[in-house]
Amino acid sequence: MKPPTFDYVRAESVQEAVQTLAANGDEARVLAGGQSLMAMLNMRLLHPSVIVDIGAIDALNYVRIDGDEVEIGAAMTQAELWKRPECRQHLPLLTKALPHIGHWQTRNRGTICGSLAHADPSSELPLCLAVTEGSVVLESQSGRRVIKADDFQTGMLSTAKREDEMLIAARFPKARPGIGYGFSEFARRHGDFAIVAVAAVADGSTIRVAVGGIADRPAVLRLGDTDAMDEMLNRFAWELGGTDDIHATAKLRRNLVRTLGKKTIEDALACRG
Amino acid sequence: MPRLNKDQRSLVSLTLNDEAVSGHAEPRMLLSDFLRHELGATGTHVGCEHGVCGACTVRLDGKAIRSCLTLAVQVQGRKIDTVEGLADRDGTLSPLQQAFRECFALQCGFCTPGFLMTISEFLEQYDEPSDAEIRDALSGNICRCSDYNAIVAAVKQTIRQVKSVTS
Structure with missing residues (x-):
């Protein structure tokens, strides 16, 4: 379908x-890139009276590298970030996850921050932000605030961002020696919405594994070691409360948490630098 | 900061296949509709109109994008390439188009312009792609009547041919 009518503002700052x-x-x-918003407008799921183009x-x-973090501005596309040396060097998890997002053509337009602001429960980027314990920068006329991933996404397609705020940047912790990252979906x-996506971060003493595609937002499990990994993943799979739908059964989803979860943790442990 | 009223048709000027063109668009007009209905460039096809099928793929400043997920007003002053620009002016097909023809990589042809525009960017970025990389790049284009194997074969034939000409 065609989008409903709206005014259009091309912001220059x-x-x-x-x-x-x-x-x-x-x-x-x-x-920004419009790869979620334009589809929703075309399907008439939204009826905004004004579109503010920040692209x-x-x-x-x-x-840019800022201390222990890598900050990514709101106009940076997924394809562009993936090609940047800063991504290869400092963001190994994103280097693994970005090719899973949509398709060649959508990554050419879709932005990192747009995906975070859209907050789809099966999206790869909110999952990466959650498992790395990154944050987002929100700006409004009354100032700027930084919110941790855990506090930002509040549910399916919903975030702590106020109506007068825009997400201007995302901050991911810089990779450090001794930490390994894994991503599976x-x-x-390829390119469809994930039925289950898993991201893991492992250092010497702790393992964090995040699952997307089941709950209304990325869910993070913390493990001290791999001793009780199977049992912990099994319990996590049940806690997430997956349901049967047209794409997959709840049982398949639980199985994926157990198997992909284990594989992703093992991948992360194996590539600790 | 210009604000375009929802009912206001504004002038959009761009470079289409190396030619300066312009037309009018209200803010909600999709680039796909602008190309077809305002500029008469009907080579770009419209399938699902929500970013899934890839039929409407064009190149914006060289990058393959969905024209159904882009507004006409967003491409003011920019460079758009469509399937109409691939062949020579005398009608000689590009190596990629010729390979599609020889490998039977199309049947009804509805999806073909989208495939061609995606692959044309892909081939500029990969000299010797693996089968997996080719299939990965093609995952955003849906063909419902032909055979993806033939499309992959056409991509590989193009790579061989371009290499034999340049080396």
Whole structure:
């Protein structure tokens, strides 16, 4: 279908964008790469009165190292980040996860921050942000705040972002020696929404494993070691409360948490630098 | 900061297949519809219209994108390439198009413009892609009547041919 009607504002700066958001409340939507928003508009799932296009704000098209973190601006596309040396060097988890996101053509437009703001429970990037314990930077006319991944995504397609705020950057912890990362995903076809996606971070003493595609947001399990891994993953699989739907049964989802979970943890342990 | 009213048709100028063109679009007009209905470039096909099928793939500043997930007003001043720009002006097919023809990589042809535009960018980035890399790049284009094996064969034939010409 075709999108409903809306006014269109091409913001030239963050200040202009947040001004428009402040003036329009929940009637405004931010457009970056548009790979989720445009599809929702075409399906008439949203009826905003104004679209604020931030894709042309060059100041938001960056990736930079800031201390122990890598900060990614809101206009940086998934394809562009994947090609950057900063990604290969400092973000091994994203280097593994990015090729799983959508397709060649959608990664060319889709942004890192747009995916986080959209907060789809089966998306790869919210999962990566959750398991690495990263954060997002929100800006409004009244100032800037930084929110941890765990506090940001509050449910399916919902976040702690206020109507007058926009997500201007994402911060992922920089990889350190001794930490390994794993990522696996099961989908019917490459690029489809994940039925189950798993990301893991392992260092000498702790293992974090996050599962997407089952609960309403990424769920993180923390393990001290691998001794009781099978039992912990089994309990986690039941706790997540998957249901039967057209894509998969709850039983398949639980099995995927056990098997993909174990594989991903083992991958993470195996590639500790 | 220009604000375009929802009912206002504004002038959108762009470079389409190396030619300066322009047309009018209201904010909600999709690039796919703009190309077809305003500019008469009907080589770009519209399938699902929500970013899944890949039929509407065009290149924006060289990158393969979904024209159904892009607004016409977003491409003001930018460079768009569509399937109409692949063949020479005298109608000689590009090596990729010729390979599609020779490998029977199309049947009804509805999805073909999207495949061609995706692969044309892919081949600029990969000199010697593996089968897995080719299939991965093609995963965002759906063909419902032909055979993906023939499409992969056409991609590989193009790579061989281009290499034999350049070496």
